[in-house]
Amino acid sequence: MPDGSIAKPPQGYDWRNKGIRHIPAQAKSCDTPETKGMNREVAISGSRTGSTALWAGTNRIEPNSQTGPHHHGHLESVIYVISGTAHMRWGDRLEFITEAKAGDFFLVPPYVPHQEINSSSTEVLHCALVRSGTEEVVINLPDLDIVDEPEWIRQG
Numbered sequence: 468m469p470d471g472s473i474a475k476p477p478q479g480y481d482w483r484n485k486g487i488r489h490i491p492a493q494a495k496s497c498d499t500p501e502t503k504g505m506n507r508e509v510a511i512s513g514s515r516t517g518s519t520a521l522w523a524g525t526n527r528i529e530p531n532s533q534t535g536p537h538h539h540g541h542l543e544s545v546i547y548v549i550s551g552t553a554h555m556r557w558g559d560r561l562e563f564i565t566e567a568k569a570g571d572f573f574l575v576p577p578y579v580p581h582q583e584i585n586s587s588s589t590e591v592l593h594c595a596l597v598r599s600g601t602e603e604v605v606i607n608l609p610d611l612d613i614v615d616e617p618e619w620i621r622q623g
Contacts, residue, residue: 500605503535513601551592554584
Protein backbone atom coordinates (compact mmCIF):
# COMPACT_ATOMS: atom_id res chain seq x y z
CA MET A 468 0.00 0.00 0.00
CA PRO A 469 1.47 3.41 -0.94
CA ASP A 470 2.48 5.56 1.99
CA GLY A 471 1.67 8.80 0.17
CA SER A 472 5.19 10.21 0.59
CA ILE A 473 5.88 10.47 -3.15
CA ALA A 474 4.10 13.34 -4.84
CA LYS A 475 2.09 12.48 -7.94
CA PRO A 476 3.36 14.23 -11.09
CA PRO A 477 1.06 16.92 -12.43
CA GLN A 478 -1.40 16.17 -15.25
CA GLY A 479 0.37 16.45 -18.59
CA TYR A 480 3.72 15.34 -17.13
CA ASP A 481 6.35 14.59 -19.82
CA TRP A 482 6.30 10.78 -19.50
CA ARG A 483 7.99 10.37 -22.89
CA ASN A 484 11.21 12.04 -21.79
CA LYS A 485 10.94 11.57 -18.02
CA GLY A 486 9.46 8.07 -17.91
CA ILE A 487 11.12 4.68 -18.29
CA ARG A 488 14.88 4.70 -18.97
CA HIS A 489 16.55 1.72 -20.65
CA ILE A 490 20.21 1.31 -19.78
CA PRO A 491 21.80 -1.28 -22.10
CA ALA A 492 24.40 -3.65 -20.65
CA GLN A 493 27.18 -2.01 -22.65
CA ALA A 494 26.33 1.37 -21.09
CA LYS A 495 27.43 0.26 -17.60
CA SER A 496 30.56 1.98 -16.37
CA CYS A 497 33.45 1.10 -14.07
CA ASP A 498 33.52 4.79 -13.07
CA THR A 499 32.64 4.00 -9.45
CA PRO A 500 34.77 3.63 -6.31
CA GLU A 501 36.81 0.43 -6.31
CA THR A 502 37.10 -2.33 -3.74
CA LYS A 503 39.94 -4.84 -3.98
CA GLY A 504 38.87 -8.12 -5.62
CA MET A 505 35.64 -6.82 -7.17
CA ASN A 506 34.66 -5.55 -10.60
CA ARG A 507 31.82 -3.14 -9.75
CA GLU A 508 29.92 -1.45 -12.61
CA VAL A 509 27.32 1.30 -12.27
CA ALA A 510 24.24 1.34 -14.48
CA ILE A 511 21.93 3.78 -12.65
CA SER A 512 22.85 6.75 -10.48
CA GLY A 513 21.88 10.34 -9.98
CA SER A 514 24.78 11.66 -12.04
CA ARG A 515 24.46 9.09 -14.87
CA THR A 516 20.70 8.75 -15.30
CA GLY A 517 19.02 11.33 -13.06
CA SER A 518 17.89 8.78 -10.47
CA THR A 519 16.42 10.58 -7.46
CA ALA A 520 16.59 7.77 -4.87
CA LEU A 521 18.62 4.74 -6.04
CA TRP A 522 21.98 3.53 -7.28
CA ALA A 523 22.13 0.22 -9.19
CA GLY A 524 24.81 -1.81 -10.85
CA THR A 525 26.53 -5.18 -10.95
CA ASN A 526 29.64 -6.79 -9.60
CA ARG A 527 31.78 -9.71 -10.66
CA ILE A 528 34.18 -11.64 -8.44
CA GLU A 529 36.54 -14.11 -10.06
CA PRO A 530 36.87 -17.74 -8.87
CA ASN A 531 38.83 -18.22 -5.61
CA SER A 532 38.66 -14.47 -4.94
CA GLN A 533 37.26 -12.21 -2.27
CA THR A 534 36.74 -8.50 -1.87
CA GLY A 535 38.52 -6.31 0.58
CA PRO A 536 36.50 -5.46 3.70
CA HIS A 537 34.35 -2.36 3.21
CA HIS A 538 31.00 -0.71 3.99
CA HIS A 539 28.69 1.71 2.20
CA GLY A 540 28.21 4.37 4.86
CA HIS A 541 24.61 5.44 5.42
CA LEU A 542 23.35 3.45 2.41
CA GLU A 543 21.31 0.27 2.67
CA SER A 544 22.24 -2.30 0.01
CA VAL A 545 20.54 -5.22 -1.70
CA ILE A 546 22.65 -7.84 -3.45
CA TYR A 547 21.00 -10.34 -5.80
CA VAL A 548 23.12 -13.36 -6.79
CA ILE A 549 22.73 -13.85 -10.55
CA SER A 550 25.16 -16.75 -10.85
CA GLY A 551 27.58 -18.52 -8.57
CA THR A 552 27.67 -19.00 -4.82
CA ALA A 553 28.56 -16.13 -2.51
CA HIS A 554 29.86 -16.27 1.00
CA MET A 555 29.32 -13.03 2.88
CA ARG A 556 31.34 -12.15 5.97
CA TRP A 557 30.31 -9.26 8.19
CA GLY A 558 30.80 -7.65 11.58
CA ASP A 559 33.41 -5.48 13.28
CA ARG A 560 36.00 -8.23 12.65
CA LEU A 561 34.12 -10.08 9.86
CA GLU A 562 33.29 -12.61 12.56
CA PHE A 563 30.07 -13.86 10.95
CA ILE A 564 29.56 -15.66 7.62
CA THR A 565 26.61 -16.89 5.56
CA GLU A 566 25.98 -18.18 2.04
CA ALA A 567 23.73 -17.23 -0.88
CA LYS A 568 23.28 -19.05 -4.19
CA ALA A 569 21.93 -17.94 -7.57
CA GLY A 570 18.45 -16.49 -7.06
CA ASP A 571 19.11 -15.49 -3.42
CA PHE A 572 19.41 -11.98 -1.96
CA PHE A 573 21.53 -10.35 0.74
CA LEU A 574 20.30 -7.28 2.63
CA VAL A 575 23.23 -5.20 3.93
CA PRO A 576 22.26 -2.54 6.51
CA PRO A 577 24.06 0.82 6.63
CA TYR A 578 27.62 0.91 8.04
CA VAL A 579 27.99 -2.90 8.28
CA PRO A 580 31.58 -3.94 7.52
CA HIS A 581 31.39 -6.81 5.03
CA GLN A 582 33.32 -8.88 2.52
CA GLU A 583 32.01 -10.85 -0.45
CA ILE A 584 33.71 -14.16 -1.24
CA ASN A 585 33.38 -16.28 -4.36
CA SER A 586 33.23 -19.80 -2.95
CA SER A 587 33.87 -21.45 -6.33
CA SER A 588 37.25 -22.35 -7.78
CA THR A 589 35.84 -22.43 -11.33
CA GLU A 590 32.77 -20.16 -11.64
CA VAL A 591 32.57 -16.35 -11.65
CA LEU A 592 30.27 -14.87 -8.98
CA HIS A 593 27.95 -12.33 -10.66
CA CYS A 594 25.57 -10.12 -8.67
CA ALA A 595 23.15 -7.22 -9.18
CA LEU A 596 23.38 -4.39 -6.64
CA VAL A 597 20.90 -1.73 -5.51
CA ARG A 598 21.61 0.97 -2.94
CA SER A 599 19.35 3.42 -1.17
CA GLY A 600 21.14 6.55 -2.42
CA THR A 601 21.85 8.02 -5.83
CA GLU A 602 25.65 7.81 -5.73
CA GLU A 603 28.00 5.02 -4.67
CA VAL A 604 29.54 5.31 -1.23
CA VAL A 605 32.43 2.91 -0.57
CA ILE A 606 34.55 3.01 2.56
CA ASN A 607 37.32 0.43 2.22
CA LEU A 608 38.65 -1.00 5.50
CA PRO A 609 42.14 -2.32 4.69
CA ASP A 610 43.29 -2.32 8.33
CA LEU A 611 40.38 -4.33 9.75
CA ASP A 612 41.50 -6.96 12.29
CA ILE A 613 39.76 -10.01 10.76
CA VAL A 614 39.07 -13.17 12.79
CA ASP A 615 40.52 -16.40 11.40
CA GLU A 616 37.40 -18.55 11.91
CA PRO A 617 34.05 -16.79 11.46
CA GLU A 618 30.83 -18.12 12.97
CA TRP A 619 28.51 -19.64 10.37
CA ILE A 620 25.02 -18.14 10.47
CA ARG A 621 22.51 -20.38 8.69
CA GLN A 622 19.59 -18.36 7.39
CA GLY A 623 16.56 -18.95 5.23
